[in-house]
Amino acid sequence: MGRTLAEKQELVAGLKQELSAAQLAIVIDYKGLTVAEITDLRSRLRPVGAKCKVTKNTLMRIAVEGNTTWQPMQEFLKESSAFILVPDDFGGAIKAYKDFQKATSKTVMRGGVMDGQALTEKQVDALTELPTKEELMARIAGMLNAIPTRVAVGINAVPTKLVKGINEVPASLARALQAVAAKDEQADS
Structure with a gap:
C-alpha cells in the first residue's frame, strides 16, 4: 500500500x-x-x-x-x-x-x-x-597571531634606526662643514 x-x-x-x-x-x-x-x-x-x-x-x-x-x-x-x-x-x-x-x-x-x-x-x-573548516581557522589564527609579532618587530626597529640616524647627524654635519671650509679656501686662493 x-x-x-x-x-x-x-x-x-x-x-x-x-x-x-x-x-x-x-x-x-x-x-x-x-x-x-x-x-x-x-x-x-x-x-x-x-x-x-x-x-x-x-x-x-x-x-x-x-x-x-x-x-x-x-x-x-x-x-x-x-x-x-x-x-x-x-x-x-x-x-x-x-x-x-x-x-x-x-x-x-x-x-x-x-x-x-x-x-x-x-x-x-x-x-x-x-582545507577543512578547522584547518582554515587554524591558518587564520596563525596569521592573526603573527600580526602583533610583526608590529612589535617594527616598533623595535624604529628606535634603532632613529638612534643610528641621530648618530649620523654630527658626523654628517662635520663633513658638511669641512666641505664648506675647503670650498672657501679654494675660493680664497
Whole structure:
C-alpha cells in the first residue's frame, strides 16, 4: 500500500529541511546495496556530519523544485538514487564515501550539487583538496597571531634606526662643514 498525500508532503518537507542544512549534495546510484551496506555507509558518514538519504526521485524532485541552489540535482534523478548531504566537511564526507565505494564496488557517483552548480565526479573529488573548516581557522589564527609579532618587530626597529640616524647627524654635519671650509679656501686662493 502506498503512502498518503499527507505522508509524502511530510517527507518532502523533511527533505527540504535537510537540504537547507547542507552545502553539498552527492547523488549516487545505490542499486544492489543491501540494508546492511546502506547502514555501513551511513555509519561511515556520521562522524563527519554527513547524512545518506534514500528516497524516491519524484519526492526529491518536488523538494528541489524552485530552489535555485538545489535544482541542478534534477539531472541526476534517475533509477535508484541515494543522496549524501554534507553540511561542511566536504573532504571527510567524500573520503568516507570513496572508502565505502572501494569496499563494496557497488555504487556509482552520478555527480553533486553545490551553490546552484551541478558537479561532475571529478569536480566532487577535487573538493577533497580543499582545507577543512578547522584547518582554515587554524591558518587564520596563525596569521592573526603573527600580526602583533610583526608590529612589535617594527616598533623595535624604529628606535634603532632613529638612534643610528641621530648618530649620523654630527658626523654628517662635520663633513658638511669641512666641505664648506675647503670650498672657501679654494675660493680664497
